[in-house]
Amino acid sequence: MNPPSEGFAEPFAEGFPSNAGVGGKGSSHPDSLPTQEKRHARTRTRGVGVTAGTLAATAVRPDAYRLTAGWHRSVGTPYPTNTVRALGKQVDGLLADRADPDTVTAALDLWHGRPGAAPGLLPHLYADAVRVRHAETTAAPAGLSKRDAKAAGWFALAAEFEREGQGDGQVVDAELLALDGARR
Numbered sequence: 001m002n003p004p005s006e007g008f009a010e011p012f013a014e015g016f017p018s019n020a021g022v023g024g025k026g027s028s029h030p031d032s033l034p035t036q037e038k039r040h041a042r043t044r045t046r047g048v049g050v051t052a053g054t055l056a057a058t059a060v061r062p063d064a065y066r067l068t069a070g071w072h073r074s075v076g077t078p079y080p081t082n083t084v085r086a087l088g089k090q091v092d093g094l095l096a097d098r099a100d101p102d103t104v105t106a107a108l109d110l111w112h113g114r115p116g117a118a119p120g121l122l123p124h125l126y127a128d129a130v131r132v133r134h135a136e137t138t139a140a141p142a143g144l145s146k147r148d149a150k151a152a153g154w155f156a157l158a159a160e161f162e163r164e165g166q167g168d169g170q171v172v173d174a175e176l177l178a179l180d181g182a183r184r
Contacts, residue, residue: 064092067101071108086119087111094126103129 060068068088072079079087087108094104107126111117114125144152 060088060092061095063101064088064095067091067095067104068108071105075112077112083119087122090119090122094123099126100130103133106133 065088068084068091072084072087091104091108094107095101104126106129107122110125110129111119111122114121117125
């Protein structure tokens with residue numbers, strides 16, 4: 001067994017490894033490391049105080065960032081950075097759920113129109129924007145409620161049957177019933 005060295009209470013069972021001490025592979029002194037390892041061993045001064053948790057809490061996908069930043073520029077209102085980041089997180093969640101980007105922008109406009117609204121309200125406003133867009137695409141004829149529009153559609157169908165000669169008291173044409181031939 002090798003005699004104990006200074007600074008070590010007990011020697012290694014098989015002696016000291018050849019890479020022990022300054023300059024060997026086992027050293028963590030920056031001057032003893034290869035160039036690439038030196039780069040990673042240096043203390044970073046940029047981004048002091050930024051933790052992985054902070055980055056994860058504020059990180060959004062590029063498409064969500066572009067949409068939120070573009071909307072923010074178009075609105076022109078100087079919202080606080082934390083508010084815009086929180087909106088970006090909400091937009092990121094909506095886009096991850098396959099939300100329509102144009103409807104998300106409409107939801108952001110609705111959010112902008114609500115004084116004192118928190119960013120967490122955005123998903124609910126998105127649902128409102130979806131309902132509005134759906135109502136616009138399936139709008140009833142002018143001045144009619146949905147119920148009246150449905151009744152008007154049935155009356156139009158009845159008038160069409162009347163013009164075709166189907167209004168002779170017969171409810172269903174016999175030929176329509178015998179698609180596969182007469183059944184007995």
